[in-house]
Amino acid sequence: MTTLIIAVDGPTASGKGTIAKALAAHYGLPHLDTGLLYRAVGWQCHLNGGDPDDPAAALAAASFADTLLGDDRLRSEATGGLASRVSVHPAVRQTLFNRQRAFALQPGGAVLDGRDIGTVIAPEARPKLFVTASVEARALRRWKEMQSRGEDHTLATIEDDLRRRDERDRERAQAPLLPAADAVILDTSSLDRDAAISAAIALVEQAR
Numbered sequence: 001m002t003t004l005i006i007a008v009d010g011p012t013a014s015g016k017g018t019i020a021k022a023l024a025a026h027y028g029l030p031h032l033d034t035g036l037l038y039r040a041v042g043w044q045c046h047l048n049g050g051d052p053d054d055p056a057a058a059l060a061a062a063s064f065a066d067t068l069l070g071d072d073r074l075r076s077e078a079t080g081g082l083a084s085r086v087s088v089h090p091a092v093r094q095t096l097f098n099r100q101r102a103f104a105l106q107p108g109g110a111v112l113d114g115r116d117i118g119t120v121i122a123p124e125a126r127p128k129l130f131v132t133a134s135v136e137a138r139a140l141r142r143w144k145e146m147q148s149r150g151e152d153h154t155l156a157t158i159e160d161d162l163r164r165r166d167e168r169d170r171e172r173a174q175a176p177l178l179p180a181a182d183a184v185i186l187d188t189s190s191l192d193r194d195a196a197i198s199a200a201i202a203l204v205e206q207a208r
Contacts, residue, residue: 034114042082127207
């Protein structure tokens with residue numbers, strides 16, 4: 001059996017999740033949105049009444065029940081902010097590492113998207129895509145997504161939040177948001193959904 005592990009990394013709202021799901025469907029592979037795990041930790045910390053900036057409270061929340069992954073509230077903008085805050089804690093990242101690693105190494109391979117797949121979780125992945133876009137393009141996409149869910153946030157507020165998240169993700173001590181040395185950069189700023197997916201498939205084919 002041929003093993004194909006595809007790593008899709010990138011910042012919030014870059015389109016990496018959409019691309020990863022499409023690649024998984026195209027190649028018939030299981031898909032894991034690793035960011036959802038951190039969102040679950042952040043939301044569980046909130047439910048526990050804990051401070052996401054406190055390492056102990058964040059680690060306690062990392063033992064969340066699997067059923068929490070189906071909670072729609074994990075997709076909210078507020079939960080995304082919580083996820084970014086709990087993800088800076090090394091103990092939380094280590095707790096979730098084994099779960100992600102096992103998923104990546106299952107027979108046949110898998111597609112994983114997140115912020116440290118190609119650098120930490122599955123450095124042996126081939127290919128590695130780093131999906132990015134301008135803050136302005138990402139904010140507009142997130143604003144439209146939130147509008148469709150009935151969430152009322154201004155574009156300026158979303159841009160500010162994305163910039164703060166980017167800074168936290170890039171500057172954290174463990175597994176900062178950086179493209180792997182052998183990653184292929186895919187800028188989706190000017191691409192619609194179909195064009196971004198087509199470009200990603202072409203890059204995977206080139207790298208196989």
